[in-house]
């Protein structure tokens with residue numbers, strides 16, 4: 001599983017951080033998403049998928065490897 005984020009689409013809603021705090025963070029200055037781990041462990045998969053599903057801007061893409 002590989003994660004790709006699009007910071008230009010992100011609206012700083014923070015749903016991704018709520019769903020998977022080990023993988024996503026937000027910039028202090030504007031709340032835009034920061035990817036902490038582009039290749040998270042398999043145990044995080046359901047949380048990452050939930051984050052992608054909850055993102056209102058469709059800024060998170062989960063790529064199967």
Ligand code: SF4
Nearest residue numbers: 010011013014016055
């Ligand atoms: S849920 Fe989407 S819009 Fe909200 S901070 Fe995360 S990536 Fe950005």
